Amino acid sequence: MPCRVLRAMIRFENVTKVYDQTTRPALDSVNLEIDRGEFAFLVGASGSGKSTFLRLVLKEDRATSGAVYVAGQNVAKISSWRVPRLRRGIGVVFQDFRLLPQKNVFANVAFAMQVIGKSRSVIRDTVPEVLKTVGLEGKEHRMPHELSGGEQQRVAIARAVVNRPGILLADEPTGNLDPTTSMGIMGVLDKINQNGTTVVMATHDDDIVNEMRKRVVELRNGVVIRDEAKALYTSMIPVVGQSRRLKDASGRENPETGVPGDGREGEAQR
Amino acid sequence: MRLAFILSEIGSGLRRNLSMVVSVILVTFVSLTFVGAAGMLQMQINQMKGYWYDKVQVAIFLCSEGSTAAGCAGGPVTSEQQESLNTLLESPAVAQYINDFQFESKEEAYKHFKDQFSNSPIVDSVTPDQLPASFRINMKDPQKYEIISETFSSQPGVETVIDQRQLLERLFSVMNGASLVAVSIAGVMIVCAILLIATTIRLSAFSRRRETGIMRLVGASKTVIQLPFILEGVIAAVIGAALASATLWAVSHFFLGEFMSRQYPDTAFISSGQTLILAPALLILGASLAGISSLLTLRRYLRV
Ligand SMILES: Nc1ncnc2c1ncn2[C@@H]1O[C@H](COP(=O)(O)OP(=O)(O)O)[C@@H](O)[C@H]1O
Ligand SMILES: [Mg+2]
Numbered sequence: 001m002p003c004r005v006l007r008a009m010i011r012f013e014n015v016t017k018v019y020d021q022t023t024r025p026a027l028d029s030v031n032l033e034i035d036r037g038e039f040a041f042l043v044g045a046s047g048s049g050k051s052t053f054l055r056l057v058l059k060e061d062r063a064t065s066g067a068v069y070v071a072g073q074n075v076a077k078i079s080s081w082r083v084p085r086l087r088r089g090i091g092v093v094f095q096d097f098r099l100l101p102q103k104n105v106f107a108n109v110a111f112a113m114q115v116i117g118k119s120r121s122v123i124r125d126t127v128p129e130v131l132k133t134v135g136l137e138g139k140e141h142r143m144p145h146e147l148s149g150g151e152q153q154r155v156a157i158a159r160a161v162v163n164r165p166g167i168l169l170a171d172e173p174t175g176n177l178d179p180t181t182s183m184g185i186m187g188v189l190d191k192i193n194q195n196g197t198t199v200v201m202a203t204h205d206d207d208i209v210n211e212m213r214k215r216v217v218e219l220r221n222g223v224v225i226r227d228e229a230k231a232l233y234t235s236m237i238p239v240v241g242q243s244r245r246l247k248d249a250s251g252r253e254n255p256e257t258g259v260p261g262d263g264r265e266g267e268a269q270r
Numbered sequence: 271m272r273l274a275f276i277l278s279e280i281g282s283g284l285r286r287n288l289s290m291v292v293s294v295i296l297v298t299f300v301s302l303t304f305v306g307a308a309g310m311l312q313m314q315i316n317q318m319k320g321y322w323y324d325k326v327q328v329a330i331f332l333c334s335e336g337s338t339a340a341g342c343a344g345g346p347v348t349s350e351q352q353e354s355l356n357t358l359l360e361s362p363a364v365a366q367y368i369n370d371f372q373f374e375s376k377e378e379a380y381k382h383f384k385d386q387f388s389n390s391p392i393v394d395s396v397t398p399d400q401l402p403a404s405f406r407i408n409m410k411d412p413q414k415y416e417i418i419s420e421t422f423s424s425q426p427g428v429e430t431v432i433d434q435r436q437l438l439e440r441l442f443s444v445m446n447g448a449s450l451v452a453v454s455i456a457g458v459m460i461v462c463a464i465l466l467i468a469t470t471i472r473l474s475a476f477s478r479r480r481e482t483g484i485m486r487l488v489g490a491s492k493t494v495i496q497l498p499f500i501l502e503g504v505i506a507a508v509i510g511a512a513l514a515s516a517t518l519w520a521v522s523h524f525f526l527g528e529f530m531s532r533q534y535p536d537t538a539f540i541s542s543g544q545t546l547i548l549a550p551a552l553l554i555l556g557a558s559l560a561g562i563s564s565l566l567t568l569r570r571y572l573r574v
Contacts, residue, residue, distance in 0.1 A: 081492065084492070087486070089489075098480065100480060100481060100484070111488075115272075115275065115488060115494050116494075117494075
């Protein structure tokens with residue numbers, strides 16, 4: 001058991017998250033393990049609980065019940081003054097890039113190092129290296145508004161990984177980008193994953209998922225309804241038959257929940 | 271590196287919020303000036319107590335030409351009356367209460383009067399005849415004034431017995447009242463200062479929520495995230511406190527030191543050096559006001 005916990009970079013044990021007592025849980029008894037060095041897609045319609053999953057990993061929110069382990073550590077047991085250390089081990093990128101508009105590319109990436117007290121010389125050495133990894137060499141002095149969306153997302157990725165986190169969480173990183181640009185971003189994330197970083201990407205971009213053929217965890221109404229290796233994306237509004245067919249195809253065991261009455265629940269949610 | 275980073279954050283915060291920062295400076299300046307004014311009044315009271323209490327205590331004024339008091343029916347004091355008063359003061363019954371006493375003749379009284387009002391035209395219209403001679407008594411226990419008053423008021427040749435301390439006490443109670451008013455105004459202004467600092471910090475945290483959000487995500491510590499905001503308020507408040515200290519120094523140097531002490535050369539005013547003792551207290555008060563109010567604000571508005 002402890003051995004399994006250590007192999008898993010992220011481990012959810014029966015995790016339920018309730019934001020509001022009057023509505024259904026955002027996550028409902030989720031059991032999931034993501035291993036060190038793995039690349040996993042978190043898919044599902046909007047409102048299915050993908051962002052909530054990522055927020056629980058970051059300890060941005062607390063699980064209502066169950067336990068979240070990150071690198072073997074139960075995040076509920078991390079005291080608030082040590083939460084920053086947890087977050088240094090996790091990089092995050094978002095759909096909206098979240099760059100600082102008045103700082104250039106170099107300064108945006110350097111910011112992540114400055115605020116955790118890295119020395120000027122380390123920053124000078126590391127930032128260009130990371131910018132090269134994400135394919136932005138020579139653009140150090142551009143301002144965010146002088147970059148395309150794809151380039152801005154590359155800056156955000158560089159900032160997320162510049163402190164060499166073990167985990168990279170990406171919440172719909174291609175949501176604002178056209179398909180070609182999106183594929184470029186996926187290349188960058190894949191490269192980062194090749195270097196040993198565990199990547200979890202929430203998305204509902206089926207082309208990308210189908211192209212990448214990585215592990216797919218599908219959420220619906222906060223319940224994991226599918227967890228498949230080297231998988232494809234299911235339709236955004238899956239019907240009972242379709243999800244059953246895919247489950248059969250994958251050969252993986254699925255939780256019983258979420259199968260009967262799926263369609264009705266999905267509609268009520270929208 | 272981290273220090274340089276925090277400093278540059280503070281700089282940008284102060285620049286971004288300039289008008290709010292200026293109002294924090296002004297409000298702390300005004301409120302701490304009132305706090306300091308109350309302090310100065312108290313210092314002045316203590317100074318005057320120390321200076322006057324062992325100089326003037328009880329004065330027995332003797333009858334002169336125009337005295338209308340009951341004891342002066344027999345006209346100005348005679349030398350026999352004066353002699354018997356002197357004997358009475360030296361008698362054991364009275365002497366046990368006093369340290370020493372002095373006789374002040376009309377001429378000496380005139381001289382003191384001239385010294386005291388040297389730059390006032392009133393001096394020219396007063397002659398030695400108009401000023402009464404007196405015995406100046408230094409009491410062992412100033413509270414025993416009643417005994418002297420009872421013993422001497424009815425003696426022939428005595429116009430009146432005055433406890434000069436009581437005159438001073440009246441002055442001091444006016445000054446105490448003034449310092450109470452200053453403290454009350456200061457209290458209201460301090461509440462304003464706290465609220466304004468809280469609002470400023472909140473606006474500042476709001477205008478930089480993008481930065482702080484990123485700082486949180488990349489694992490910046492609470493100190494690195496919050497310190498720039500706290501120091502922003504503290505710096506503004508300390509500037510206000512420094513202005514208040516400078517104002518109080520200027521008041522004691524120019525108003526008390528140059529103007530008032532020329533008007534009342536007999537009164538010991540506090541020196542500008544003494545006023546500076548208040549400066550560290552005001553600086554600490556200002557800094558802690560800002561520190562506490564920004565800490566409380568940030569706990570609510572800047573999640574870490
Ligand atoms: N801060 C919040 N407060 C209340 N409800 C929330 C909050 N965040 C998310 N939710 C709800 O939780 C559910 C899951 O949301 P989310 O995790 O954002 O889904 P996704 O990222 O898959 O779109 C939704 O029903 C959403 O309305
Ligand atoms: Mg989301």
